[in-house]
Each structure stands twice: as structure tokens, then as C-alpha cells.
């Protein structure tokens with residue numbers, strides 16, 4: 001079978017490396033892929049958001065199956081268009097991808113179906129939002145309705161900051177149309193957990209839980225980034241909490257989507273906060289998380305492509321999915337200065353005895369040399385029996401990869417280890 005994967009980051013590289021394990025796949029394409037992915041799939045220069053380009057490519061090249069990994073093409077309806085052209089896909093159609101594409105939609109869904117989440121109000125008028133903020137409790141959280149490259153959430157520590165955030169979104173349009181509607185919600189506290197799930201719209205199977213590290217610097221300091229590293233499983237996510245999430249959050253969500261005539265097929269990502277009043281949904285994503293995928297899929301023991309086919313064919317209940325009992329740690333190596341400005345074009349050196357998993361995000365191949373070409377350059381993952389070992393092994397491998405201006409957090413997983421100690 002010929003399979004194409006849409007996207008060109010570390011998440012897509014992980015998916016591609018996993019798909020390669022299936023002998024039924026004779027050819028793998030990545031649209032657009034990147035210089036590192038090129039080692040595992042044929043990269044085609046079609047942008048991830050280019051819906052018509054992807055459909056034309058799929059038809060011309062006899063593609064049998066498509067995996068649409070990033071949020072933008074999903075929300076834009078790439079799956080709808082590919083399926084209309086007779087190409088089965090892993091990923092939700094646009095009616096279901098709205099669960100990530102509109103925060104107003106997802107908040108209203110949760111309210112309607114009693115799914116625990118932060119209390120909120122939605123606004124389309126700036127003056128109403130500003131008036132509401134006069135008495136809202138502080139800190140408060142301002143969210144642009146639409147996709148905003150992961151930057152559409154502002155935690156305002158003061159009333160002034162909250163009002164500035166509202167003006168920047170609704171008046172200055174810093175996120176374009178994504179900010180013409182906003183959500184203002186209650187600030188919650190507690191450990192965060194990411195749970196990716198496979199669902200065919202009827203059955204839902206959670207993957208191993210994980211923990212992202214969003215801040216740029218050690219000790220969770222510095223600016224928010226796309227994610228500087230991950231570990232799995234997340235020690236805060238006990239079996240008891242998992243059961244509570246299944247009954248109060250996961251199943252009610254897929255049932256709600258069904259009732260709304262928007263059955264969700266693909267990977268549904270639950271961003272959860274474990275508050276004193278129980279687990280609550282912080283966000284839904286309509287896709288695999290990045291860099292969560294880089295620790296979750298290496299622990300998957302069942303064949304990924306067979307799962308994806310089962311999801312597409314709505315027979316997920318027929319297959320058993322298992323994960324290793326071990327742990328994984330992914331350390332992201334970035335260009336110094338990320339998430340602000342940074343230089344790129346530096347050659348990436350890998351020691352001959354490197355033995356980790358490498359998932360490339362921002363790199364290009366030039367005259368046979370792999371060079372940096374982005375803020376987050378690559379992720380290095382190691383699995384082991386325990387989290388402590390996985391962390392130690394990942395950092396050993398990180399030292400075997402180098403490029404000028406490389407920077408990475410030295411404390412990925414430390415928060416999780418402390419949580420583990422506290423539980424024992």
C-alpha cells in the first residue's frame with residue numbers, strides 16, 4: 001500500500017517511523033516532510049495546508065491511505081476532500097475537527113454535556129468583554145476562538161493585562177480572524193496531563209498518558225514554546241484518575257460529538273488539569289500532540305497502521321491495543337533564542353555511536369548535510385523500564401548530537417520524578 005502523511009515536524013517523523021514497521025506499506029510519502037524525515041519517506045514539496053495540492057498528489061500517485069496529522073489541514077477539511085476523492089484517511093473531517101478549531105464550540109459542547117471544564121463566558125463584542133473583566137476574578141485566562149499556532153491563550157495576572165489581551169485579540173487582531181470571538185475563563189490550578197486517544201467515533205482507546213514541558217527554560221521558567229520535552233507515562237495520572245476521566249470526560253465527549261452529528265474519527269487529544277475538584281478539560285486537540293507523540297508512540301506495542309485502518313473503517317472495538325509497561329523521555333534540541341528569534345543553517349552532527357530515536361522537526365538537507373532550519377530542531381527519545389532510566393538514557397544520547405547554537409532543557413522529567421516520590 002502507498003501511504004502519505006501530511007505534515008513536516010517531529011510528530012510526523014514519529015508517525016512515519018512507526019508506520020515503517022508495517023510490511024503492507026510499500027511506499028511512504030511525507031507532504032512536505034523535512035530533511036530528517038527524508039531518510040524514512042519520500043518528501044514532496046506540498047505544504048501541509050495545501051488541501052487541493054494534497055488531493056491532486058494522492059490521485060496522481062495512487063495513494064491508498066492518508067494520515068493527516070496537523071490541525072490546520074484537518075480544520076480546513078483535507079480529510080473531507082480526500083475521502084470525497086475515494087482516499088481513506090486517519091483524521092477527523094472538518095465537522096469534527098472543530099473541537100480544536102473553535103474554542104467557543106468546544107466550551108459550549110462541554111457545558112451542554114456536563115463535561116468538567118473551567119467556567120467561562122464567550123464574547124464577540126470587545127466592549128462587553130472589557131466590561132466583564134471589571135469584575136472577573138484574577139488571574140483570568142483569555143483564549144482566541146480559532147487556531148493561533150498554539151499562542152492564542154493568555155494567562156492574565158492583572159486586570160490591566162487581561163484588558164490588553166482582549167484588545168490585542170479583538171481590536172489589533174494579532175491572531176487575525178481567530179480572535180474575533182474570544183473565551184474568558186476561570187484560572188485553574190493543578191498538574192497537567194496529556195492523554196491522546198484513538199477513536200472511531202464509537203469506541204475510544206486511551207494511549208499511555210504523558211507530560212509536556214511547555215516553558216523554554218529549566219524550572220518551568222521563560223516563554224511558552226511548542227514543547228521542550230515530554231515524558232510518559234505521567235505519574236500524576238493514576239489508574240483511579242484514568243477511570244474517572246474515562247467515565248466523566250472521554251466517553252461523554254465522543255458521545256456528545258456523535259449526538260451533535262459530528263462523529264470524531266482519529267486521534268482525540270485531551271489536555272487535562274487535575275484540580276482539587278477533579279480532572280477538568282483545558283483543551284481538546286483534533287490530532288496527535290507534539291512532542292507528546294514522540295514519547296507515546298515509541299511505547300505502543302500494537303502496529304500503528306493496523307490501528308489507523310481500524311479507526312478509518314470504524315472497527316476499533318475489534319482490535320487489542322497494548323502499550324509497554326516501561327517509560328519514555330523525549331528531550332527537544334532547539335536553536336538558541338527559540339521561541340523568539342534564532343539563527344539556523346548549522347550542520348547537525350551525530351556521533352556514530354548514537355543509539356537513540358531521533359525525530360527531526362526543523363532541519364533541511366543541503367548537499368548531503370543535515371542543517372538546522374527551525375526553532376525546534378529535533379527530539380531525542382529513549383525508552384526504558386523506569387522513568388528515571390529513560391531520562392538518564394535520553395540525556396546520554398542528547399550529548400551525541402550537536403550543532404552550533406543548540407539549546408535544550410536539562411530538567412525534562414524532573415517534575416514527574418518528584419511527583420512519583422511524593423506518591424510512594
Ligand code: AMP
Nearest residue numbers: 118141150153185186187188189282283
Ligand atoms: P492551550 O493553548 O489551550 O494548550 O493552553 C496553553 C496552556 O495554558 C495550557 O497548557 C495551560 O498550562 C494553560 N491554561 C489554559 N487554560 C487554562 C486555565 N483555564 N487555567 C489555567 N491554565 C490554563
Ligand code: GLY
Nearest residue numbers: 212227289290291
Ligand atoms: N503539545 C501540545 C500540543 O500538541 O498542542
